[in-house]
Amino acid sequence: MIRLERVTKMYKTSTRPALDRVSVEVGKGEFVFLIGPSGSGKSTFLRLLLREDVPTRGKIWVTDLDVAKLPRRKVPRLRQRIGVVFQDFRLLPNKTVGENVAFALEVIGKSPSTIRKVVPEVLELVGLEGKAERMPHELSGGEQQRVAIARAFVNRPLVLLADEPTGNLDPDTSQDIMLLLERINRTGTTVVMATHDHSIVDSMRRRVVELDMGRVVRDEAHAVYGVGR
Amino acid sequence: MRTDFVVREVATGLRRNVTMTVAMVLTTAISLVMVGTGLLAVKTIDATEAIYSDRLEIRVALTQDVSTADADCTQPICAGLRSTLENSPLVAGVTYENQQEAYQRFQELFAGQSVAELARPQSLPATLRVKLVDRDGSTEAAAAAVKQAMDNQVGVRTVIDQRDVVSKLFDFLGGVRNVTFALALVQAVAALLLISNTVQVSAYTRRTEVGVMRLVGATRWYTQLPFLVEAVITGVVGAVLAGAGLLVGKIAFIDSLLAGIAQNGVIPPVTLADVLTVSAYLVPIGAVIAGITGYVTLRLYVKV
Numbered sequence: 001m002i003r004l005e006r007v008t009k010m011y012k013t014s015t016r017p018a019l020d021r022v023s024v025e026v027g028k029g030e031f032v033f034l035i036g037p038s039g040s041g042k043s044t045f046l047r048l049l050l051r052e053d054v055p056t057r058g059k060i061w062v063t064d065l066d067v068a069k070l071p072r073r074k075v076p077r078l079r080q081r082i083g084v085v086f087q088d089f090r091l092l093p094n095k096t097v098g099e100n101v102a103f104a105l106e107v108i109g110k111s112p113s114t115i116r117k118v119v120p121e122v123l124e125l126v127g128l129e130g131k132a133e134r135m136p137h138e139l140s141g142g143e144q145q146r147v148a149i150a151r152a153f154v155n156r157p158l159v160l161l162a163d164e165p166t167g168n169l170d171p172d173t174s175q176d177i178m179l180l181l182e183r184i185n186r187t188g189t190t191v192v193m194a195t196h197d198h199s200i201v202d203s204m205r206r207r208v209v210e211l212d213m214g215r216v217v218r219d220e221a222h223a224v225y226g227v228g229r
Numbered sequence: 230m231r232t233d234f235v236v237r238e239v240a241t242g243l244r245r246n247v248t249m250t251v252a253m254v255l256t257t258a259i260s261l262v263m264v265g266t267g268l269l270a271v272k273t274i275d276a277t278e279a280i281y282s283d284r285l286e287i288r289v290a291l292t293q294d295v296s297t298a299d300a301d302c303t304q305p306i307c308a309g310l311r312s313t314l315e316n317s318p319l320v321a322g323v324t325y326e327n328q329q330e331a332y333q334r335f336q337e338l339f340a341g342q343s344v345a346e347l348a349r350p351q352s353l354p355a356t357l358r359v360k361l362v363d364r365d366g367s368t369e370a371a372a373a374a375v376k377q378a379m380d381n382q383v384g385v386r387t388v389i390d391q392r393d394v395v396s397k398l399f400d401f402l403g404g405v406r407n408v409t410f411a412l413a414l415v416q417a418v419a420a421l422l423l424i425s426n427t428v429q430v431s432a433y434t435r436r437t438e439v440g441v442m443r444l445v446g447a448t449r450w451y452t453q454l455p456f457l458v459e460a461v462i463t464g465v466v467g468a469v470l471a472g473a474g475l476l477v478g479k480i481a482f483i484d485s486l487l488a489g490i491a492q493n494g495v496i497p498p499v500t501l502a503d504v505l506t507v508s509a510y511l512v513p514i515g516a517v518i519a520g521i522t523g524y525v526t527l528r529l530y531v532k533v
Binding site for chain 1: 437443444
C-alpha cells in the first residue's frame with residue numbers, strides 16, 4: 001500500500017537530511033505508529049506521502065502511484081486516496097459539522113445526492129449522529145477531531161494519515177479517538193499515525209516505526225513506545 | 230464541476246472583502262473610462278479626417294499679372310498650368326476661380342467686417358483649385374506631388390495646402406487621444422495591481438478552505454476558479470460602470486461642448502451608437518484583463 005525505498009529528503013536550510021535513506025513498507029490494512037522526538041522526520045515522512053514535498057532521492061509508492069514522479073495534475077488523484085487528520089483539526093469555522101464533511105466531497109465534484117447519502121453515514125460512524133447542524137466551536141475538542149476524521153474518511157480513502165491526532169486532547173478523549181481510528185482501520189483502511197503519546201502506543205500494541213535524526217532506528221510489530229524514552 | 234459550489238464560494242469571497250472589491254471595481258471602471266474615451270477620440274479623429282479628405286483641396290494661387298489678365302484661364306500660362314494638372318493621374322479635377330469670383334467669396338466670408346470693404350477684386354489672386362485623388366485613404370502623396378510640380382512655375386504665386394490648416398485641429402484631437410491613453414495606461418497598471426492584490430488577499434482569507442481543498446484532492450480548477458470568477462466579475466462590473474460613465478459623460482459634457490461645431494459639420498458628432506459600441510468593447514476587455522491578472526497572480530504568488 002505504501003512503500004518507501006531509500007528515501008532521503010534534504011531541505012535547503014539544513015545540512016542534515018530530514019529523512020536519511022528511509023525504507024519502509026506498509027501493507028494494506030496495517031496500523032502503524034510513527035514515533036520519534038520532534039525533528040526526527042515524522043512530519044516530513046507524512047508530507048512526502050501526500051506529495052506536499054518531493055524526496056531528494058529515493059522512491060515512494062502509494063497504492064500504484066509513483067508519488068515522487070507524479071505530474072502536478074495527477075496529485076489530486078493521489079490525495080483523493082489519502083485521508084489526513086491533524087492535531088489542530090483544521091475545520092472550517094463558518095461551516096456546520098455537516099457542511100465541513102460535505103465540503104470535502106463537493107470540492108472533488110461528488111453529486112449532491114451522493115453527499116446527502118454518505119455524510120450522515122460517516123457522521124454516525126464517528127459517533128456524531130444528530131450533530132450535523134452544530135458549528136465547530138460548539139463542540140468539544142474530541143468531537144471536533146471526530147468531525148475532522150469524518151471529513152478525512154468520508155471519501156473512503158485507502159490510507160488514513162494522522163499527524164498527532166490526540167496532541168490537543170486529554171487522555172480519555174484520546175482513547176476514544178484511538179478506538180475510532182481502530183474502527184476505521186478494521187474497515188480495511190491503512191492507518192499511519194505520527195504520535196508522541198507513550199500510553200496510546202503502549203496500550204495499542206501495534207507496529208511501531210521509530211525515527212531519529214531522519215533515520216529508521218526501529219521497526220517492530222506489536223511494539224511499545226520504548227523503554228526509557 | 231459543481232456550479233452551485235463555485236457560485237457560493239465567489240459570493241462569500243466578494244462579500245468578505247467588500248471594501249477591496251469596491252476599490253477594485255472603481256479603479257477598473259475609471260481606467261476603462263479612459264480607454265473608452267481614447268477609443269472615442271480615435272473614432273472622431275478618423276471620421277473628421279474622412280470628412281476633410283473629401284473636401285480638402287490644393288489651391289494654386291496665380292501671380293498678380295496673370296490673375297488680372299485672365300478671367301477664364303484661356304491664356305497660355307494659366308491654360309498650361311491647368312492642363313499640366315489635369316493630365317496628372319493624382320488629380321481628380323481642377324476648377325478655376327477668377328478674381329471676380331474670389332472677390333465674391335471673400336465678401337461672403339467676411340460679410341460685415343471692415344476687411345470686406347477694403348478689399349478690391351484686383352488685390353485678390355485668381356486660383357486653380359485642385360481636387361486630389363484618394364490613394365489608400367489618404368491624399369497626402371498626391372498633395373506633395375502637386376505642390377512640388379506647381380511650386381516655382383511661371384505664373385504661380387503660392388501653393389496652399391488646406392490640409393496644413395486643419396492639421397492643427399487634428400494635432401489637438403491627437404493630443405487628446407494620447408493623453409487619455411497615457412492616463413488609461415497608468416490607471417490600468419493601478420487596476421492590475423489592485424486586482425492582483427485583491428486575489429492574494431482573497432486567497433489568504435480563505436487559506437483554510439484552500440488548504441482543505443488541496444488535502445482532499447480537489448483539482449486546480451476547483452481551488453482556483455472561485456478566485457478567477459471573482460476577478461472576472463469585478464472586471465465586468467467595472468466595465469459596465471465605465472460604459473455608464475461614458476454615457477453620462479456624453480450627455481452631460483460632450484453634447485453641449487461640441488454641439489456648435491458638430492452641427493456645422495466641422496467635426497462629426499459623437500453618437501449614442503458610438504458610445505454603446507465602445508462600451509460593449511469594454512466589457513470583454515475588462516473581463517479578459519481581470520481574468521488574466523487573476524490567473525497570473527494565482528500561478529505566481531498563491532499556493533493553491
